[in-house]
């Protein structure tokens with residue numbers, strides 16, 4: 040019961056948070072030079088007066104002649120109605136490879152990022168919890184020192200570097216792990232088309248999950264194989280962060296009075312760790328989860344470029360590369376990443392409330 | 401409570417706890433903290449022993465040493481014997497670790513992992529079972545993420561599975577003849593309180609205390625014996641659950657073997673200690689045989705317990721919950737049905753301490769260590785908790801080691817008092833004596849430094865503080881550790897360490913004013 044109200048309250052708090060996010064992105068938008076944007080509406084082959092006319096038209100269509108508050112309201116209104124702007128094809132023929140409505144683009148590219156993020160998070164948690172419990176229960180032992188080196192190098196190593204090293208080191212032996220070549224394409228798969236033969240049936244838009252849902256295990260295996268390296272590269276920093284926090288939590292919790300109480304009750308050593316120390320050690324780690332997760336999304340941008348994955352990170356990167364700035368693309372990606380982070384934090388908070396009886400109310 | 405007479409005749413009794421020449425040190429980066437130096441005392445069954453002294457004198461270290469809960473690192477018990485119910489938990493002390501002291505700050509400790517494992521196994525069966533402990537700050541001592549009920553039932557599930565299995569089997573296999581027996585017994589008795597007592601005993605015996613009230617009222621209001629018998633049988637039947645008795649018997653037998661292994665391990669250690677190698681080896685062989693047997697016979701059960709212990713022991717969890725409710729009622733917690741599912745932060749300090757006490761009582765230990773259990777509580781709650789502990793001592797005959805720095809509490813609670821100073825017990829006697837005739841200069845100082853409600857001294861009420869501070873235990877003063885602060889210090893005091901010696905009946909003092917005996921002479 041209490042948990043339900045807690046979640047409702049957290050959802051209400053989401054509204055001002057999102058408004059803040061919108062305001063922030065709007066200010067970003069306002070800070071960008073507008074001439075670039077306007078230029079995109081101008082056909083440079085026309086005579087100058089005609090170009091000027093087009094410029095004037097662009098200013099009015101974009102609403103740049105209005106006052107900032109008015110612009111903000113229009114901006115919010117457009118966003119709510121799914122109008123996140125448009126990415127224009129480049130007249131010079133290079134730069135961004137996506138053109139069309141920004142929101143549709145994000146929806147097309149995001150599942151790839153989500154897919155590797157999901158696997159990276161699962162992988163990191165599965166490794167970090169037992170490992171962190173172990174080294175945290177033996178502070179300053181040899182295994183703890185090894186763990187320390189492991190996580191510090193995880194902090195220090197740039198994601199792209201690890202990605203490249205993995206690519207170079209593993210490519211000769213396991214070519215199928217490399218994502219660039221041979222990544223199965225959606226369009227060639229029979230099951231993707233529905234019975235009528237036209238509609239595409241991809242409920243999750245994530246190849247591994249879609250193929251699993253359709254019972255195509257061999258495809259799932261192939262798709263997963265291609266994700267192994269990006270997930271490993273992406274996980275390292277995240278895993279390192281989690282490991283440090285769980286270890287610190289373990290050391291901290293081991294020194295608490297209630298652990299002494301547990302021993303005084305006659306609880307065997309293993310059970311002390313499992314039942315009394317670990318749960319209390321994981322709690323603080325949950326709170327930092329949201330924070331570390333943002334680092335993971337940042338890493339995705341680089342990873343996707345290295346492994347040639349068409350994810351949202353790459354999408355975002357393409358909006359600024361190639362000498363051509365896609366204003367709405369930048370904004371849309373920023374806003375979307377922001378929303379994802381806010382949601383991740385919401386989940387983390389709810390999870391925390393579930394685990395810790397002291398929260399709620 | 402033991403009367404003064406009884407204490408005088410205690411020579412013939414066996415102490416429940418005996419601490420002998422306990423030495424505990426902390427190896428810190430600043431140097432070796434000599435926290436306990438040859439501490440010895442005994443606590444007899446049913447006795448309340450008070451340990452009093454200034455902050456930092458080693459009271460908590462003493463109590464944690466008895467439970468062998470000294471945090472390691474940095475601390476270690478270096479020497480001594482601690483007998484709990486006749487078993488020396490420090491029997492294998494020497495084999496646990498090798499300690500090389502190169503200098504005050506350079507100490508190498510090499511721990512013997514397999515010896516420590518066996519040691520921990522034994523202690524886990526003793527702690528919370530034969531002896532339990534409550535702490536100064538109940539809020540910190542309770543696990544914030546586990547409900548009160550679960551924290552208490554954990555103790556029961558750890559130590560009382562066999563007992564619970566027996567009472568479950570008894571309850572589930574009850575027959576109508578059992579009811580007839582009760583009725584026969586009651587037929588001859590008219591005295592109301594006597595009847596009540598019999599019903600209480602009977603229900604307890606069959607593990608159905610929750611039916612006591614309804615059975616009593618039925619017997620009170622209905623005279624038709626046949627109808628009553630039918631009704632009771634019906635009630636019992638309703639109370640019985642669909643339980644696989646064979647399964648419970650299997651679990652009981654499994655735990656019985658585990659207990660055998662534990663007892664044999666104790667024997668083995670004792671024989672090792674006394675040098676009876678052959679007997680030790682015999683015990684060891686038996687242990688191995690039992691272990692192999694248990695592994696083979698209960699292979700499936702062990703596997704299930706390992707992965708689904710909650711489900712395998714579900715009945716025991718339920719049974720433990722009943723017992724927790726009883727315990728919560730016993731410690732006077734209002735609304736036990738609510739409290740049982742609450743978390744520590746939802747309770748007040750006094751309630752938390754009551755919950756702690758319930759937890760300490762969960763497996764009926766004969767000894768309770770209370771380390772300043774009321775310091776963190778307000779005055780009224782303090783009085784209630786003290787009363788509760790006193791009552792438990794009287795009703796259940798539980799011994800208590802009561803640690804405090806409040807002499808008034810000592811006067812109220814304890815039979816016997818040990819006064820500690822800088823890691824030594826400097827005076828030990830009955831509560832009466834310590835107030836009427838304190839001998840050690842430190843004890844006298846303590847008495848004078850406290851405001852007293854004692855009429856005799858009220859007129860000359862003065863707060864004499866003891867000059868100076870508690871000494872640093874890394875470099876304690878040589879000889880009598882109290883000599884830098886003592887008004888009566890003599891030359892010998894800084895040279896030799898006085899020994900705790902009996903100077904009059906039941907009165908031991910470690911001071912050269914009363915006896916010439918020194919610890920250094922013996923060594």
Ligand SMILES: Nc1ncnc2c1ncn2[C@@H]1O[C@H](COP(=O)(O)OP(=O)(O)OP(=O)(O)O)[C@@H](O)[C@H]1O
Nearest residue numbers: 426433435454455456457458459460461462474873
């Ligand atoms: N973990 C530890 N590490 C180092 N020294 C310790 C540790 N625990 C206790 N000591 C030392 O042991 C000595 C005795 O401490 P102890 O806690 O037993 O005092 P106490 O008599 O219980 O005092 P209080 O009334 O304040 O509880 C102190 O000098 C303290 O510095």
Ligand code: SF4
Nearest residue numbers: 880883886893911912
């Ligand atoms: S031995 Fe000496 S210094 Fe110590 S208390 Fe007695 S008189 Fe004082």
Ligand SMILES: [Mg+2]
Nearest residue numbers: 459460461771
């Ligand atoms: Mg203390």
